[in-house]
Amino acid sequence: MYQTLLTEISNHILTITINRPDKLNALNKQVFDDLDTVFTEVYTNAEIRSVIITGAGSKSFVAGADIVEFKDFTPDQGKALSLRGHQVFAKIEHCSKPVVAAVNGFALGGGCELAMSCHFRIAARNAKFGQPEVNLGLIPGYGATQRLVQLIGKAKAMELLFTAAMINAEEALNLGLVNYVVDEGELLPKATEILSVINTKSPNAIAHCIVAANAVFDETKNGYQIEAEAFGECFQTDEMKEGVSAFVEKRKPDFSK
DSSP states (O other): OOSSEEEEEETTEEEEEEOOGGGTTOBOHHHHHHHHHHHHHHHHOTTOOEEEEEESSSSEEEOOBOHHHHTTOOHHHHHHHHHHHHHHHHHHHTOSSOEEEEEOSEEETHHHHHHHHSSEEEEETTOEEEOOGGGGTOOOOSSHHHHHHHHHOHHHHHHHHHHOOOEEHHHHHHHTSOSEEEOGGGHHHHHHHHHHHHTTSOHHHHHHHHHHHHGGGOTTSOHHHHHHHHHHHHTTSHHHHHHHHHHHTTSOOOOOO
């Protein structure tokens, strides 16, 4: 179904594997097209309640963009490429279902930007993160100048953007770029473990959490107002009724209906 992705649904978790191991899973036009298409399915398929994104093989999550594809671009073509990346990664960031990056190996350039568009990140111990674009006479084009600052703070983000330095998984953990560091064999099990817990919670409440939390970084929105509106909207849902009834009755809520 997809030229560059492998997909599998198990226990309501969709695992998306970027499958270009010979190119270290580098992003190209087809990868963006496939990601755009698969997230349309995520948005519309009720069987899917959460998502893991990872890369094929043990060397690389996504080692960056496929530079050969755009080395002769004009400025207008470069801008269009950046805007396409923004559109697809925003679709991931604003997905109403939790999306976790399981980072195996290199997450450089566009790969780091893809990981940052996910709601949180888990890294294997061999993971490496970085934005090396200044080595090419470029800047990041898929959101790193914004998301890296949001995630680790302006000063450290500026340092990494200016130096093109790679950081390892432990430093990424210390900076708050990733939530957990695990052995490579535990990467997907850890992501699955966390999402299996999340999948027992109210999907509607999770979706509203995503909207409200994302509003923190949108200067055009009042996050507190969005939170209040979302909080109020929850009161009209069957999930809220089930959650409150379960609390009163001292049982676990069932949000699977």
